[in-house]
Amino acid sequence: MQMRGFLGRLADVLARQLLSWLHRRVEPGSREWLDALTAESECADDGWQRLRWALGGVPLVWTINQRGTVRARILLGVANIAAIAGWHAVIIQAIYVATHFFRCHLFFGNQPGGCQDHPFVFASIAIGGGVLGMIIALALRARFAAYWWAVISVFNTVGSVWYLRSGIVDLPQYGATQSAMLMAATFGVVLAAIMRDSPRAPASFLSRHRITARLIAGTISFAMADALIRMRDRHLVADNVNHYVVLGSAMFAAILAGLIGRHGSRLSAKGTIV
Amino acid sequence: MPRLPNTSPQTLSVLELLLESPRSWHYGYALSQLTGLKSGTLYPILLRLAEQGWLETRWTEPEQPGRPPRHTYRLTGEGAKAARTKLAEAAPSRMTRRLAFVPGSR
Numbered sequence: 001m002q003m004r005g006f007l008g009r010l011a012d013v014l015a016r017q018l019l020s021w022l023h024r025r026v027e028p029g030s031r032e033w034l035d036a037l038t039a040e041s042e043c044a045d046d047g048w049q050r051l052r053w054a055l056g057g058v059p060l061v062w063t064i065n066q067r068g069t070v071r072a073r074i075l076l077g078v079a080n081i082a083a084i085a086g087w088h089a090v091i092i093q094a095i096y097v098a099t100h101f102f103r104c105h106l107f108f109g110n111q112p113g114g115c116q117d118h119p120f121v122f123a124s125i126a127i128g129g130g131v132l133g134m135i136i137a138l139a140l141r142a143r144f145a146a147y148w149w150a151v152i153s154v155f156n157t158v159g160s161v162w163y164l165r166s167g168i169v170d171l172p173q174y175g176a177t178q179s180a181m182l183m184a185a186t187f188g189v190v191l192a193a194i195m196r197d198s199p200r201a202p203a204s205f206l207s208r209h210r211i212t213a214r215l216i217a218g219t220i221s222f223a224m225a226d227a228l229i230r231m232r233d234r235h236l237v238a239d240n241v242n243h244y245v246v247l248g249s250a251m252f253a254a255i256l257a258g259l260i261g262r263h264g265s266r267l268s269a270k271g272t273i274v
Numbered sequence: 275m276p277r278l279p280n281t282s283p284q285t286l287s288v289l290e291l292l293l294e295s296p297r298s299w300h301y302g303y304a305l306s307q308l309t310g311l312k313s314g315t316l317y318p319i320l321l322r323l324a325e326q327g328w329l330e331t332r333w334t335e336p337e338q339p340g341r342p343p344r345h346t347y348r349l350t351g352e353g354a355k356a357a358r359t360k361l362a363e364a365a366p367s368r369m370t371r372r373l374a375f376v377p378g379s380r
Contacts, residue, residue: 032331033321036302036345037313039336043303053303056313063318 012047015054022057030064076142083145087133094129123160130156138260146260147189154185154253158245181249187221188253193261214258218251225250280326280356284311285319286364289357292329292347296354299332299346320347328353 019038026034037057044050130153137145158181192214225246280289287309292300306316323329330350333343349357 032345033317035342036331037317039342039344040301040303040306040313042341043301053306053313056315056317059314060317060321063321 008047010047011051015041015044015047015051018051018054019057022054022061025061026064033060033064079140080137080142080144080148083133083137083140083142084148087129087136087145087149094125123156126156127153127160130154134256134260143260147193147257150256150260151182151185151189151253154188154249154256155182158185158249158252181225181246184221184225184246184250185253187224188218188250189257191217191220192254192257214254215251217257218247218254221250221254222247280323280328280360281364282319284309284315285323286361287311288316288319288323289349290361292349293354293357293361296349299334299348301344301346305347323353326353328356 019034019041022034023031023038034057037053037060041050041053044053130149133149134146134153137143137149280286288305288311291305291308302313302316302320305311305320306313309316311319320329324331324347328350330348330353332346334346336343
């Protein structure tokens with residue numbers, strides 16, 4: 001009985017927290033319908049009913065935020081896809097040209113006579129390509145593409161450091177580390193993007209403790225990537241250095257994504273980004 | 275083929291309920307209870323109907339102190355007329371759908 005009461009109160013708290021979070025996702029001028037739904041939640045008989053009612057706020061907020069913006073979102077989606085696909089086409093050609101210039105006969109290969117003889121050149125192209133992609137995406141106001149390039153930059157940076165330290169010839173045995181780095185970087189960016197504070201929102205825990213939030217994003221990403229890799233490859237557990245690589249990748253990605261989010265928020269405040 | 279606006283079974287059930295007493299104001303929670311629609315389905319429908327000018331909205335003072343004001347709804351003249359037309363148009367298919375769920379009707 002006590003347990004049921006506790007769970008009911010917990011559901012009630014969750015419902016109120018959800019509604020409060022949803023309010024921060026809607027511009028003040030468009031809150032009428034969410035306010036209406038919130039007011040009606042007081043009619044619910046218990047916490048679970050209130051939580052079920054509050055969950056309806058999620059599609060409602062989505063509907064509110066979609067109004068009049070579908071066309072803008074489609075255009076933004078096209079810009080993001082073009083920024084990613086276009087730059088991939090450019091960077092691949094650039095790497096071909098550079099590898100030809102430096103007499104590297106291979107693309108991403110590691111056979112003798114290939115790019116492993118020019119690791120600094122290869123790393124510079126890979127990192128520079130990612131960073132340049134990020135800068136161009138930000139200039140195009142394509143935030144998703146910027147996050148995409150943030151992951152690529154993190155992956156290439158951490159990967160390059162790792163390869164230079166361990167020797168590129170031994171790359172195949174670090175397949176698990178590569179997957180872990182990529183996963184950690186992706187999780188870090190996604191979480192940091194979710195955690196980013198909006199200029200429309202009132203001051204929250206995240207905006208007051210932005211660095212803490214980024215570190216949390218990085219740590220969660222590390223834990224997730226690590227857990228997934230542990231399930232797949234037990235070798236990673238034995239090699240502690242790999243853990244530091246994955247952790248560094250997640251932290252780096254979260255901080256980079258945080259910076260992109262901050263930049264995007266400033267643009268949003270100026271009305272130049274959706 | 276895209277669906278015509280305001281012809282979904284959920285929208286029609288809301289319109290049907292509002293038409294039962296077109297001049298009365300209705301609360302969202304009561305509409306949800308009576309139509310069986312969840313809040314996440316009901317409110318986007320109400321929002322769309324209001325934007326199309328079919329629905330009038332009004333904030334009312336709470337019945338109990340300490341509670342927030344409540345949003346209420348009723349059909350506009352145009353909305354009531356359009357709702358009757360939509361329900362009449364949809365009546366045969368709605369009837370078929372209902373019969374399909376009656377035991378022994380197949």
